[in-house]
Amino acid sequence: MASMELIIAGFGGQGILFLGEMLTQAAILEGKHATWMPAYGPEQRGGTATCTVVIAEEPIGSPVVADPDALIVMNRPSMDKFEPRARAGAVLIVNASMVDRPPERADLVVVAVDAAAEARALDKPQVANMVLLGALLAARPVVAMESVARALAGHFPPDRQHLVEINVTALTRGAAAAARQLPGAASARVA
Amino acid sequence: MASMELIIAGFGGQGILFLGEMLTQAAILEGKHATWMPAYGPEQRGGTATCTVVIAEEPIGSPVVADPDALIVMNRPSMDKFEPRARAGAVLIVNASMVDRPPERADLVVVAVDAAAEARALDKPQVANMVLLGALLAARPVVAMESVARALAGHFPPDRQHLVEINVTALTRGAAAAARQLPGAASARVA
Amino acid sequence: MATALTDRVLMKGNEAIAEAAIRAGVQAYFGYPITPQSEISEYMAAHLPEHGGAFLQAESEVAAINMVYGAAGAGARVMTSTSSPGISLMQEGLSYIVGSELPCVIINVMRGGPGLGNIAPSQADYFQATKSAGHGDGRNLVLAPSTIQEAADLTLLAFDLADRYRNPAMVLTDGITGQMMEPVAFREGPSLPREVPAWATTGAGDGPVRLINSIYLEPEALEAHNQRLQEKYRRMQVEVRSEAYLMDDAVVAVAAYGLTARIARTAVDRARAKGIRAGLLRPITVYPFPTQACADAAGQVAGILTVEMSAGQMVEDVRLAVEGRTPVRFYGRLGGVVPTPPEVLAQIERLLSEVKAR
Amino acid sequence: MATALTDRVLMKGNEAIAEAAIRAGVQAYFGYPITPQSEISEYMAAHLPEHGGAFLQAESEVAAINMVYGAAGAGARVMTSTSSPGISLMQEGLSYIVGSELPCVIINVMRGGPGLGNIAPSQADYFQATKSAGHGDGRNLVLAPSTIQEAADLTLLAFDLADRYRNPAMVLTDGITGQMMEPVAFREGPSLPREVPAWATTGAGDGPVRLINSIYLEPEALEAHNQRLQEKYRRMQVEVRSEAYLMDDAVVAVAAYGLTARIARTAVDRARAKGIRAGLLRPITVYPFPTQACADAAGQVAGILTVEMSAGQMVEDVRLAVEGRTPVRFYGRLGGVVPTPPEVLAQIERLLSEVKAR
Amino acid sequence: MLKVVIDVERCKGCELCVHYCPPKVLAMSPALNTRGFYSVVLIDEERCTSCAACAIVCPDMAITVYKAERVAVR
Amino acid sequence: MLKVVIDVERCKGCELCVHYCPPKVLAMSPALNTRGFYSVVLIDEERCTSCAACAIVCPDMAITVYKAERVAVR
Amino acid sequence: MKQVFTRPASLAETPMHYCPGCTHGVAHRLVAEVLDELGLRGRTIGVASVGCSVFAYNYFNLDFQQAAHGRAPAVATGIKRVLPDRVVFTYQGDGDLAAIGTAEIVHAANRGENITVIFINNAVYGMTGGQMAPTTLPGMRTTTTPYGRDVRVTGYPIHVAEMLATLKGVAYISRVALCGVAHITKAKRAIRKAFQAQLDGKGFSLVEILSTCPVTWGLQPIDAVRWLEANMLPVFPLGEFVTDGQKERA
């Protein structure tokens, strides 16, 4: 599916904006249209952070999304706030390490990943965000994993290119974790 | 005649605004409507000064007068500027001490008074303006001389009430000088 | 309230405004000198302290409007006065004042612009005064006196409206109205001292604390606040005031406010003298604007001539009211030039012939 | 000029504006930090010096706009950027700039007001931007980008228009457009270095002296100056730009600019998907306003819905264009709340049913 | 009651108190509070002198300090 | 040519030159210029030292000062 | 057990939004303690400025006005002129007071406006994300001096206390720092003197408080304190610059 209206929400400091940026950049590398829109609370630290990413084949109208068709929720308040807004049939990626309740709605495609655990397994807690992006792309392959890898490569300066690999590993781990929860067709696509 | 649209013009420092104010105040004391409007040049000293006074029995519309029916011109530039604007039949009071040319228009009632000489005769050069006001009232008795006297009395503080008399004397001298130049009927009114 | 004509005193517009404010019980005045309104400051300096009020010459118009904010927030009747460039400098402060809903009175004695311009009369700050109080969606109440008597009366009214709506009220006038003299009779203001509002930060006692504020970080909260403000502006519509002069049988109307309106009135008289059934529609409040009065006139006359000392500002409000139902023409003089009655008369005649030609 | 989609770089709106200005050959930038536009300053601080330009953080917005005045008067391509409260503080300086006819570019990344408000996106400074540049009758040229690509393109255009008309050109955008990222491809600006205008005070040589000035003490002189300015504003009308999206067969039009327009575009798409023949009329220049485009639409559609992030400002220009020939309805969100496509769609449907009911 | 009571929900884990405690009896706790911050614990009450240095440097007023009351011996 | 030439039309009759002239050789003239100001005359050229004090204090640059050129005797 | 450290009554319970380790919170507490000790809670009006301390009104248990950026001294003047028997103070950052608000602070000081100013100098614009302030140190990197503050281009860190000390209307001016217990204690003494000057009707009082901004400085809180000690103290000497101005000058 070539278009997506995604909201990523959580605490500041969870790498939300970066997750969104890499996804957006990947879409652009694929020649798609894409918008990335942040929204912060007032605090410099410890506030909430939201990021909206829209990807489409056509020029994008609203970068503001009221009813997302994809959601990544990184903490409990975000779950409470955004679950009700999701469009019917939307994908909901839940950061199981921080969200202590199951979703209430039955009309969503839910993937719950313990991103912190996955990242710890890689010995790199910072890449939890990429785990979740991987999970999202498993459920909704709006861009190729490969494009995200290119976006990451383009992001890091020469002296930090070694970080690309660990991020890509996190992506694939997330995708794999998601694949385990998804119906056959989608998981096939991830492989 | 109960209404008048007067422009007084000359150098700053010639007592133009004061002349206008006393006339306006006199009108108010008679229960008339009246407006007084100044206009100065940019300089603090030595610039030109204009004052427009409108007196009427009805509430006054425009305090701005394009085509005055009465004029007091105190110097040559004012003569040049305002003579052409006077309404046909308007009264033109010329300060002969400062205006070295006769009027060009034939449709005006002209009174030329050597105000400086009259004031010098009273040993009070400052009252030249009242001489000209007297001349105006002789030609156009829009308010009673008596009301101007009351306005003057109201203006000067207790310790300077003695100045009222000399100003009133100047008024009557001006009126007398004008009367000599005016057709019978008007001069009769002055008496 | 009727005053014998002889009880009136001859006063400059600026001084009459200052005296009216003192009688309205103004408790503090903050201002910065600028021609053609400095007499307001000077009159306040001479007389406000003897009435127990505070006079302070601020270091700038920016400081003045923020002093007004502070004093108004502390519950005082307060005012400032300035002229066009000074009003520009006050835009941020005004926006804070509308945002924090503080009552106060601002006098704008308009002069020629843009930039330093000159000190001659103008009406070119109409948009700035009526369309927005600085940035954001805030509004000033704007009153436009046409005579010095009205300048005094509207100054008093401005204080009352400001209090009633917790909103700045601006008296929008011009250099001639400020500088000219005309007789004026004063009314006394509200009972003094007026009650200190409960919301004011008076630092008094141990009750719940009070806050004067315009920041609402959450968009939803700021929207709710703005909706309250908008609802208030709708309520303000009842304060709309205008004068209809010879409008009953008019076939052509002149719309004008302030100084221009009285010039137009003379032109209307002269038109009547020539047998032209002209009338004058004079907004006294320019925000709220007398939309209904204009709309009504539109149904009656063959055309409306709007006259301003600007390049055409109020005429937009006239057009918005008229919605194309009658032709609206504009005549403006700029840069401090004042239109004269003969000019306006000529425009009335021109509008009439234009309308007839169609 | 067509750029392959993949040649585009992902950039924040603020940064794209700054980069576009650098490519347009901006020689000096003066600004004061304020959210949500500080990235413009920061980008300039990092990159302008390497292009030989001068970056200076001013002590305030008041200082910034007056530095712009000085540099523009000295013949440089110059810009500043700020957000709503900062624009209020610049009103006096802007009035001097229009009065002295200096070219420069001003970016207003609008945020929620009034007062301190919040840092969320807004369109509530429309009146302030389009109706007057401070006091007096001056006008800004005002360009309203809807995408980041357009933000870059219009910034470049702003410099050219400013030079062409010796007038400030404002890019009027909002916190979301400033903060969001979208791919952008840059065009190069005019040939560098551009010629130093003959009127600029460059202190060069012994020829006749030059003067940058807005004071004209004689009303007649100031009137003549203003008439020249008004004549220039009339000439500017040729710069009017707007976009019509699916208007050809539209029975209902949405009028919106900037961010709101792209939201409305999605709503129009959804309406079409439901079989409603909706179209979008998007002013790109908001001063000069596309009056003719609106008037033309009025003759065609059954109603116009104006959508803004304000209490209703541009809608007045729409009404002035339409002159009652078709109903004009307004939908606004305030205080930083952004209208969503479903909300706008609901309003389109409501307008249609209202119109049909009549 | 402990000599030093830390309001975990106010604490932002800045560690200033830990650094300025003269006998070094405070330490960071590994638990996160609901706002996502690690907070502080008193690890050795015995050696705490109730000097209040921790409270004085705490920017968030997260610390209350008590002292065992002794009958003053004059 | 006089040592001190006064541009009557520039002079505003402020009398500063009269006051500051060391030998007091300037005086006010009773004639008005076209702008309505009395101006200044040199009343005793003999005693004028061409010191230029008058010109230095004149705010209106109404004064030009000349000095008789003497062949320098070295 | 006796409570030896208590929240002052002039401070509300509301948790503060400041970043971890930011010394704004310490400054708030000191002001509140002084107001408590002088018994001023019921008769004080605070003026919050625009900067990280914009929400100060949420934390003080006092009547408050929130002022436009830089204008707090003018707002305080407006309040004090109509309520001369109340205590009025402003709380301002270095961007607010020393940049955009320069005219207002200079003239409040010069008028001897009988108010107290708490001036937080953290060498940076905290709230807007770390741009250069007039007090930024030479060579210091900020988001608008990405290559370090170049004094030839942007000038020198401004010394507000010293500059205002030249003005006759000033009754009390000092500079203190919030690094460590001893300095914090001294800071409180200075704040107390400042309010006392106002109570005594002596005129304008100001305490410049060197404060940390760990986040925009890019340092852990404790490192920020150390950085302040190592870098700010040499540039901004502590001490009292005017102690009894109006009396001396009377």
Added chain:
Amino acid sequence: MKQVFTRPASLAETPMHYCPGCTHGVAHRLVAEVLDELGLRGRTIGVASVGCSVFAYNYFNLDFQQAAHGRAPAVATGIKRVLPDRVVFTYQGDGDLAAIGTAEIVHAANRGENITVIFINNAVYGMTGGQMAPTTLPGMRTTTTPYGRDVRVTGYPIHVAEMLATLKGVAYISRVALCGVAHITKAKRAIRKAFQAQLDGKGFSLVEILSTCPVTWGLQPIDAVRWLEANMLPVFPLGEFVTDGQKERA
């Protein structure tokens, strides 16, 4: 006959609009003489302010910009930043510079902006008809201090030269007076030093010039000069406050 006193080329022929005896004219001439002597006419840009000297551009034979009230230092900064090799000066009154323009002058000085400021202190707002200026003397009557300036209400005359002298960006600051030949000659020397500092790239230079305003003071020109000597000199001491600032501090 040799001409021993000539109109400087940097001054135009236009008669000035100043009141009789107003020393603005003297200050103009001194600036023009210095520019002539330093050979700067063809490369200097002046900035006129709002005050009686608003029309300075008519009297100087130089490129000029007219600046908004108080903002001349910002305008001059804008010019100097884009034309660093030109000479830029402002000409400002005490209302303009010391009231509304306080922030701009302080920051231009603090930045060490390489411009020259001619600051005319006549203790009053001349142009607007004689209102109090920040420099008005204690007890002095003006139209806004009709009972004399009460320092308890309005503060003290502000000492701009001394205040700015505390700032590091300043290269040259002095105060001179236009009373009598000797003082006028000294004033010219100061102006020359100020422009020389700019030519040497040393930073900000300012000359505060005590000047008369006979009209709003209500005095004859010569009495105004005497009043300045008797009343202003004791309050505003003459002298050089900074002579080689940047070098000392470099």
